[in-house]
Amino acid sequence: MKELRGISAAPGVAMGKAFLYTDDESPSIPRYGIRVGDIESEWARLTDAVRAAEEEVRELAERASLEMGVEHAKIFEAHLLMLGDPDLMEQIRDRLTAQKRNIEWVVWDLARDLYQKMSAAQDAYLRERAIDISDVSQRLLNRLLHVKKMSLAELPDDVVLVTHNLLPSDTLVMDKKRVKGIAMNMGGRTSHTAILARAFEIPAVLGLTEATREIASGDFVIVDGSSGIVLVNPEEAVVERYRGLTERMRADVSNLLSERDLPAVTTDGRRVALKANIEIPEEADHVLDHGAEGIGLYRSEFLFLSSGYKADEESQYEAYKRVIEALPGKPVTIRTLDVGGDKIIPELQEEEKNPLLGWRAIRFCLAHRELFKTQLRALIRASAAGDLRIMFPMISGIEEYEAALEVLEEAKAECRAKGHTCCDSLTVGLMVEIPSAAMTADILAARTAFFSIGTNDLVQYSLAADRGNERVAYLAQPFHPAVLRFIKTTIDAAHAAGIPAAMCGELAGDPMATAVLLGFGLDEFSMSAASIPLVKRIIRGSSAADCASLAEQALKLCSYRDVEALVRSWMDVRFPSLKSEL
Numbered sequence: 001m002k003e004l005r006g007i008s009a010a011p012g013v014a015m016g017k018a019f020l021y022t023d024d025e026s027p028s029i030p031r032y033g034i035r036v037g038d039i040e041s042e043w044a045r046l047t048d049a050v051r052a053a054e055e056e057v058r059e060l061a062e063r064a065s066l067e068m069g070v071e072h073a074k075i076f077e078a079h080l081l082m083l084g085d086p087d088l089m090e091q092i093r094d095r096l097t098a099q100k101r102n103i104e105w106v107v108w109d110l111a112r113d114l115y116q117k118m119s120a121a122q123d124a125y126l127r128e129r130a131i132d133i134s135d136v137s138q139r140l141l142n143r144l145l146h147v148k149k150m151s152l153a154e155l156p157d158d159v160v161l162v163t164h165n166l167l168p169s170d171t172l173v174m175d176k177k178r179v180k181g182i183a184m185n186m187g188g189r190t191s192h193t194a195i196l197a198r199a200f201e202i203p204a205v206l207g208l209t210e211a212t213r214e215i216a217s218g219d220f221v222i223v224d225g226s227s228g229i230v231l232v233n234p235e236e237a238v239v240e241r242y243r244g245l246t247e248r249m250r251a252d253v254s255n256l257l258s259e260r261d262l263p264a265v266t267t268d269g270r271r272v273a274l275k276a277n278i279e280i281p282e283e284a285d286h287v288l289d290h291g292a293e294g295i296g297l298y299r300s301e302f303l304f305l306s307s308g309y310k311a312d313e314e315s316q317y318e319a320y321k322r323v324i325e326a327l328p329g330k331p332v333t334i335r336t337l338d339v340g341g342d343k344i345i346p347e348l349q350e351e352e353k354n355p356l357l358g359w360r361a362i363r364f365c366l367a368h369r370e371l372f373k374t375q376l377r378a379l380i381r382a383s384a385a386g387d388l389r390i391m392f393p394m395i396s397g398i399e400e401y402e403a404a405l406e407v408l409e410e411a412k413a414e415c416r417a418k419g420h421t422c423c424d425s426l427t428v429g430l431m432v433e434i435p436s437a438a439m440t441a442d443i444l445a446a447r448t449a450f451f452s453i454g455t456n457d458l459v460q461y462s463l464a465a466d467r468g469n470e471r472v473a474y475l476a477q478p479f480h481p482a483v484l485r486f487i488k489t490t491i492d493a494a495h496a497a498g499i500p501a502a503m504c505g506e507l508a509g510d511p512m513a514t515a516v517l518l519g520f521g522l523d524e525f526s527m528s529a530a531s532i533p534l535v536k537r538i539i540r541g542s543s544a545a546d547c548a549s550l551a552e553q554a555l556k557l558c559s560y561r562d563v564e565a566l567v568r569s570w571m572d573v574r575f576p577s578l579k580s581e582l
């Protein structure tokens with residue numbers, strides 16, 4: 001048995017056969033000349049490949065639509081149109097006849113020319129299509145060369161996915177029903193792949209560095225996402241122990257869920273709100289099952305990532321309305337597009353030396369005013385469906401916030417001009433996730449309706465440690481005195497201005513942080529839905545006064561280790577029965 005240690009990214013235990021996923025399988029293209037007499041047989045090979053590819057894409061579209069909703073299937077519809085495009089076929093035919101080259105060479109060459117032309121086009125629509133050309137041509141080439149490209153949408157049943165890295169967009173495409181667990185070389189606890197794994201409740205260990213070298217396809221592995229351990233080919237006794245653990249975990253979860261409908265109120269009567277973070281609209285259907293009282297963060301950028309950013313106003317409006325309608329009468333906070341960093345839309349964004357310090361989120365949106373306004377119009381229109389709150393990400397200071405509000409006003413005016421009854425009373429808030437925002441929280445609080453603290457980025461930027469880089473993951477300590485002070489400053493500034501302070505970073509769902517955050521006076525905790533029951537249990541078992549004195553002590557300590565030790569002993573005394581879950 002081999003034991004690999006990484007970063008605990010999504011809790012729970014998964015056992016199964018490893019499936020090694022590598023994405024470096026683009027086949028090399030054979031190049032040779034053909035005789036005139038071979039033209040028809042080459043053409044026939046192409047038409048066969050087109051038919052097979054069409055079938056493949058149709059299946060993918062069906063599956064995407066069933067599992068993730070129609071918006072997510074749109075990308076495949078575009079591919080189908082492209083595969084059946086007579087103009088494209090004519091261009092291939094002309095080149096085949098004129099150049100007398102094997103069909104793979106012709107397709108590859110034409111696709112490259114089209115890709116270059118389209119990606120350099122002025123017209124945004126054409127640029128969008130460039131990525132489709134490369135996707136469709138690759139599928140055709142795989143068919144022509146009889147390469148069965150390994151696809152994350154077509155995995156065998158019940159696998160533990162072992163991979164070097166998954167982009168957030170890969171995680172979206174992945175056939176989640178077939179993946180029992182994830183073991184990955186790269187990534188940290190608050191990387192977006194980890195966040196998605198938690199959202200889909202797939203146990204995951206990231207930052208393993210050597211997983212793809214140490215594990216072979218077919219090995220039996222146990223992914224212990226709660227402890228950050230992966231066991232390769234364990235003995236039967238170990239498997240039995242983990243089976244028992246899984247059973248106990250299941251019982252613990254159902255026990256916690258029995259309090260689903262009880263309020264999140266402390267023993268001395270302080271009421272807080274517990275909400276869910278979601279990444280795709282369909283998740284909204286299940287958050288109430290975990291006792292969520294609303295959505296505290298909908299990361300709208302995943303809509304753009306999964307549909308190749310063809311999210312026009314109408315499809316966005318439908319997606320936002322769907323989320324709002326899934327939680328009748330409950331508040332829904334939708335965050336405007338936060339692309340950049342590790343969430344790259346290659347067709348929209350150029351490579352940057354320091355993407356995490358670069359053209360991200362609100363900075364990107366303010367520079368792409370029309371794209372931003374399109375999203376804001378869709379949100380304004382969707383606000384008619386319920387209690388919508390709009391939230392701007394990565395605000396660094398008042399100028400940026402005011403610039404975003406200005407675009408919002410323009411979007412409102414456009415909605416009014418088109419006869420949409422838009423909500424003038426729209427609630428607008430901002431994320432505090434950059435140290436400069438936390439330090440000027442008093443200034444920002446005077447202009448906004450609420451704060452939501454994004455601890456994933458706040459930790460990353462306070463400690464200058466890339467949240468996706470496993471080598472510096474040890475630095476990402478939310479109990480670091482600097483981070484605690486930023487959080488406290490932000491909450492105090494909100495309260496002084498009479499606005500609520502929420503938190504939607506991962507710390508909000510960390511049961512070890514619940515008491516300290518309550519002690520700081522946090523009003524709203526938003527987290528992956530599965531984390532809500534345990535956090536609620538802790539809130540209902542704590543007194544606000546007791547938590548306030550814990551928080552006060554924590555603020556006086558010099559290191560995150562001391563804070564951790566203080567909190568652990570506090571929890572051990574008050575929640576001995578939860579020891580195994582913390």
Ligand code: PEP
Pocket residue numbers: 297299338433453454455456457458504505506
């Ligand atoms: C955060 O930074 O804490 C946050 C919630 O936003 P994201 O994780 O999407 O960057």
Ligand code: MG
Pocket residue numbers: 393433454456457
């Ligand atoms: Mg963030």
